[in-house]
Amino acid sequence: MKHTTTGKPISGFSVKGKMLMLLFAFLFLSLSNIFATHFRYGLVTATRLSETATTVTYRLNVSLAWRLTVAPSSAAFAISGGNSGSVNVTLSNVTDPSGNWTNSSGTANVTLNKTATLTKIEFAGCCKISTLANNHDLNWDVYTVINTGAPGGSPVSTLPAIINMPINATAATYTIPASDPDAGSTLTYGVPSFTGNLAGESNPSGFSVNSTIGQITFNTVGKVVGAQYNAMVTVTDNNGNQIMLDFMINMVGPSNPPVFDYTVTPTNGAIFNVIAGQNISFTIKATDSDAGSTVSFSVSGLPAYITTANFSSAALPATGNPAQTVFSWTPAPAQIGSTVVLNFIATDNVGVQSSTSITIRIAAEPAPVFIAPTPTQNSIRQILTGSPFTDIIRAQSSLGSNVSIAFATGIPAGAALS
Structure with missing residues (x-):
């Protein structure tokens, strides 16, 4: 069957085709605007x-x-x-x-x-x-x-x-x-x-x-x-x-905004340098001076490895006047090198907010250090041939971790570590 169109062609398109194209363009622009x-x-x-x-x-x-x-x-x-x-x-x-x-x-x-x-x-x-x-x-x-x-x-x-x-x-x-x-x-x-x-x-x-x-x-x-x-x-x-x-x-x-109690809350912008394996803990407290007001705590910036379980009020936001919560967290070795910015937001029942932020930087445990009576570095010992020689080498970790000691360049002939 031969297909025909009605209407006089205009620039290669029929009037009906032109109208359909205009309608499509209008719908496209309208939908684009809605979703954009x-x-x-x-x-x-x-x-x-x-x-x-x-x-x-x-x-x-x-x-x-x-x-x-x-x-x-x-x-x-x-x-x-x-x-x-x-x-x-x-x-x-x-x-x-x-x-x-x-x-x-x-x-x-x-x-x-x-x-x-x-x-x-x-x-x-x-x-x-x-x-x-x-x-x-x-x-x-x-x-x-x-x-x-x-x-x-x-x-x-x-x-x-x-x-x-x-x-x-x-x-x-x-x-x-x-x-x-x-x-x-x-x-x-x-x-x-x-x-x-x-x-x-x-x-x-x-x-x-x-x-x-x-x-x-x-x-x-x-x-x-x-x-x-x-x-x-x-x-x-x-x-x-x-x-x-x-x-x-x-x-x-x-409304008067809530006020953080910095006698117990770390100062705004405080930075904590924490070693993986060490616990960090601090209190966040805020009050509101308006009669009948309540303060609600929330926090933004929680990475996946910190949850509401790290707060004393697990079901944040904590609410009251004063409102108070305690944050406690022990970073794992996987978080070494990370920086966490916790933004605590105190909101009153009108919706007025105050915020305070705390930065936590996670570092690796420092290397052990040699302590006395270990001989000083590059010291020289004079040893008589044929006579036994004993020296004490002692090292410790700043976190109390176990420390092992070994010869860096191999054990000299006849020498041993106890």
């Missing part, structure tokens, strides 16, 4: 794993948040600057405990050439959720900048996807929880340049960040409860390694 406006939060950090004379291998650590049910299964990061190429990160997606969004996380190793030019690794796309008061339906650009020619890796952070701030405050504050795994590093806080993929975007009016301590300040006078704003903050170490935090600020009712 879903980005909520992003962070990627780089952990230095190993190196050769000319290359460095890093582990990328990716944390993202999306509208429910639309999180991707992977993220393709582009590499530019001192290196080029791409790396794909497979993502594991779980629903946030709040039930309101999906959290994605994943890791991937990448080997880069050592170079004096900074390398940027970024995952960009469109679009941020459409309900934001600023930057809605615009691009995201999750990136880290790495100095492959310098020691160490990037800073790290455990800022949650959404933080709460009270309305009608001329200077509502929140401290960015960040640290650097590299000993001796200093951090500087700032904002991105808002060029390239972020062109046309900005932090909300009245938003600023202290470059030294990482405290953000936001004038929320005139804001309404439930409004959500997009904010972006950079954290850079003294070698030029940088991360960028893209997060949301949720407006809640006016």
Whole structure:
């Protein structure tokens, strides 16, 4: 049977065909817009794993948040600057405990050439959720900048996807929880340049960040409860390694924020250097001055090997006024070289929050040391031939572990260790 179409052809297509194509295009654009406006939060950090004379291998650590049910299964990061190429990160997606969004996380190793030019690794796309008061339906650009020619890796952070701030405050504050795994590093806080993929975007009016301590300040006078704003903050170490935090600020009712009791709680930003096999334990306590208020504890930044079982109140969040919990953990040898940033968040019953962060660096047990009466290094003993000679060699571990002693270059003829 001969197939015919009705309508006068236009540029090789019938009117009916043209209408179908336009309808398809409209549906495609509509569906694209629905599924594209879903980005909520992003962070990627780089952990230095190993190196050769000319290359460095890093582990990328990716944390993202999306509208429910639309999180991707992977993220393709582009590499530019001192290196080029791409790396794909497979993502594991779980629903946030709040039930309101999906959290994605994943890791991937990448080997880069050592170079004096900074390398940027970024995952960009469109679009941020459409309900934001600023930057809605615009691009995201999750990136880290790495100095492959310098020691160490990037800073790290455990800022949650959404933080709460009270309305009608001329200077509502929140401290960015960040640290650097590299000993001796200093951090500087700032904002991105808002060029390239972020062109046309900005932090909300009245938003600023202290470059030294990482405290953000936001004038929320005139804001309404439930409004959500997009904010972006950079954290850079003294070698030029940088991360960028893209997060949301949720407006809640006016209230005095909870206050951490630093007579028992470690100071904000405290760093603990812990040896694998040693236990670390500390108390976290917060109160709220508002009559009838309660304080609820939660924590972000828990790696897979730390769970709520490491807290005295296993079913976090711990609630009360004061609210208190005790953290206790003994790192295993598998965690040697890791840096954990625990961000403790105290929330009152209105939703106003305070946070305090603690960094834990896990190191290997120090080598045993020789102690008296062991002869000093390079000492010379004069021994009479034919006469027995005895010397005492003693060593100990700083953790009390068993220590074995052996000849490094072989036992001399006729010598023995008891």
